[in-house]
Amino acid sequence: MKKPLFFKSFLIAASIFLLTSCKKEEVKPNEFEAINSWILENMKEAYYWTDRIPTSPNKEQKPDLFFNSLLAKPDDRFSWIQENYQDLLNSLQGVSKEAGYEFALYRESSNNNNVIALVLYIKKGSPAESAGLLRGDIINQINNQQITVDNYSTLLQGISENHTISYRPYSVLTNSYGNSKNLSLTVVEYAENPNYLDKVIIQNNRKIGYFVYNLFSTGPTSESNQYNEEMDAVFARFQAAGITDLVLDLRFNSGGAETATINLASLIGKNIDATKVFAKRQYNKNLTSQILNDPAYGADFLVSRFKNKSQNVGSMLRNNRVYILTSARSASASELLINGLRPYMDVFLIGSKTYGKDVGSISIYDSKDPKNTWGMQPIVVKSFNGLDESNYSNGFTPNIEDADSGSQLPLGDVNERLLSLALQHIQGSGGRTSKTENLNRELIGSSYEFKHRNKELVIERIELK
Secondary structure (H helix, E strand, O other), X not given: OOEEOOOOOOOOOOOEEEEOOOOEEEEOOOOOHHHHHHHHHHHHHHOOOHHHXXXXXXXXXXXXXXXHHOOOOOOOOOOXXXXXXXXXXXXXXXXXXXOOEEEEEEEOOOOOOEEEEEEEEEOOOOHHHHHOOOOOOEEEEEOOEEOEOOOHHHHHHHHHOOEEEEEEOEEOOOOEEOOOEEEEEOOEEEEOOOEEEEEEEEEOOEEEEEEEEOOEXXXXXXXXXXXXXXXXXXXHHHHHHOOOEEEEEOOOOOXXXXXXXXXXXXXXXXXXXXXXXXXXXXXXXXXXXXXXXXXXXXHHHHEEEOOOOOOOOHHHOHHXXXXXXXXXXXXXXXXXXXXXXXXXXXXXXXEOOOOOXXXXXXXXXXXXXXXXOOEEEOEEEEEEOOOOOOOOOOOOOOOEEOOOOOOOOOOOOOOOHHHHHHHHHHOOOOOOOXXXXXXXXXXXXXXXXXXXXXXXXXXXXXXXX
């Protein structure tokens, strides 16, 4: 019978009493020692940079501080820990407490410190959608405070609770902004469906499938395959429509599950099947040795392969090319998809350089110990494609670079900036200009930075004897 490799529990030491000459004084045990021992044991076994863990870390720290003290800085920018592992698991499935809108933060002007939040998209069925907030709207106040370069981080931490905003609505018809309005937004426990939008655009003799995919998640729970099945249905529709080209929009996709990534890649790649390598995994030496020597795993576990998908459209795409729209928020699993498809087809990128993350993590928690509610998401693996290529830690540079910081037409509108660039290139006009205005705004950050799932590539957990 196999025992979990990563889930181990420890006993808390009994209280110690110290006798002094004048009185008996109780000395309390270190309340964090058991949890920190659990953290250290698992990190030593699974952490990608296990050989760089300090030899004698201070176990008297709070678990989050102790965990951070183990990390291999500056190489590790991604490992994190949460006090409630269920919140961690929910966030990785796209479930979070929110009002349902994402935005990019730009400096309003070089003449002041004000910051504006440009709404990127509104989540379907969310309070933000019900309240009438739209893509392209500009938010300048949160809870009656002007957003600035000095306070935006603090203000954004408050939007996970009910809050108010002051915003200027964007009009598609006039390509202008209206007068400022106030809006009260409630937050709910929201499960985001990543299959945001799909449509077929017919231009001249081309049929272009356009798919906005915002999170690599298999379903609202880790056991669910709902979102993958819906993704399959999207490509079945593309296949039935006879598409000649595919534009995949990953501008807002900051990562997620490897299993969902493989599913999407298997619907796109040409001449791929379950025998072809999508990605290879490199763990630390100790974990690699255990995997290779365990008959339940072996060398094949270090390789991720494509799936056989009847809905695959790879053979239908002209020039064996897929267009992918990217931004600085396109990270981790999005980059894994790009890297994994490159040996099999021309992956043509339009937008901004991607974030740059060629490593993956696992969720480690102990569901059997009620005293330990902590969950951690450490980096445990580096990813390579079928040609042993990796090292995209600085991101992928697009074939056509565009900051996409201008007016925000609805997603799917053929004049929307990045989609317009893709359509122009498909039609053979180069795609170097756009029909929409592009404003040179200084990007400060985005709402994604305040989500724990940001920039994650979550891989399959391992159980060894």
